[in-house]
Amino acid sequence: MKTDALIGLLATGAGPAPRAVAARRLVPALGVGLLASALGAVFGIGLIPADLFANPAWWIKISYAAMLALTLGWLAARLARPVARLSGPGGAVWAVAGVMALLGVLQLVAAEPDARMTALMGSSAALCPWRVLVLSVPAMAGAFWALRGLAPTRLRLAGFVAGLAAGAVGATGYALACGETSMTFVAVWYSLGIVMAGGVGALLGPRLLRW
Numbered sequence: 001m002k003t004d005a006l007i008g009l010l011a012t013g014a015g016p017a018p019r020a021v022a023a024r025r026l027v028p029a030l031g032v033g034l035l036a037s038a039l040g041a042v043f044g045i046g047l048i049p050a051d052l053f054a055n056p057a058w059w060i061k062i063s064y065a066a067m068l069a070l071t072l073g074w075l076a077a078r079l080a081r082p083v084a085r086l087s088g089p090g091g092a093v094w095a096v097a098g099v100m101a102l103l104g105v106l107q108l109v110a111a112e113p114d115a116r117m118t119a120l121m122g123s124s125a126a127l128c129p130w131r132v133l134v135l136s137v138p139a140m141a142g143a144f145w146a147l148r149g150l151a152p153t154r155l156r157l158a159g160f161v162a163g164l165a166a167g168a169v170g171a172t173g174y175a176l177a178c179g180e181t182s183m184t185f186v187a188v189w190y191s192l193g194i195v196m197a198g199g200v201g202a203l204l205g206p207r208l209l210r211w
Contacts, residue, residue, distance in 0.1 A: 081151060
C-alpha cells in the first residue's frame with residue numbers, strides 16, 4: 001500500500017481534532033483546587049471579618065491572585081503541547097506581576113518611614129507564604145493530573161508553571177482568610193508563596209510529567 005493511500009485510510013472518519021483539549025482538562029482541575037483551597041482557608045484558618053470585603057485593598061489582593069491563576073493556567077495550557085508560542089500568556093503573567101509589584105513599591109514609598117516595616121511585614125509575614133504553599137496542594141495535584149494526560153515536552157518548565165498556577169490558586173483561596181491589606185505585603189509574601197509552589201512543581205515535573 002502506498003503511503004498516501006495509508007494516510008487516507010487512517011484519516012477516514014477521523015473527523016476534526018477536538019478543540020481546547022488542554023483547557024478542558026486544566027480549567028476543571030484548577031477549579032476544584034480553588035474550591036478546596038477556599039474551604040481549607042475558611043475552615044482551617046477562619047474567614048476574614050465581613051467589613052474587610054468592603055475594603056478596596058482586599059479586592060486588589062484577590063484580583064491579583066486570581067488574575068495570576070488565570071494567566072498562569074493559560075501558560076500551562078500552552079506548555080501542554082509540544083510546540084506552542086508562549087509569548088502571549090507569558091507577557092500576560094509578567095504584566096499582572098508587574099502591576100502588583102508597582103503597587104507594592106508605590107505604597108512603600110508613600111508610607112511614613114516608621115510605617116514602612118509594618119507595610120512590608122504586616123502581622124503574618126512568617127506564615128503567609130507557607131499557608132499559600134499548603135493551600136496550593138489540591139490545585140497542584142489537579143494541574144499535574146491534567147498535564148499528564150496531554151503532551152508536555154519541557155517537563156521542568158511545565159511543572160514550574162503548573163506549580164505557579166497552583167500557588168496562585170492557593171493564594172486566591174487564602175485571601176478569604178488573610179486580613180492583611182498592604183499592597184507591599186501582598187506583592188512580597190503572596191508572591192513568595194506562589195514562587196515556592198512553582199519550585200515544588202519544577203522538582204516534580206520531570207518525575208511526574210514524563211510520558
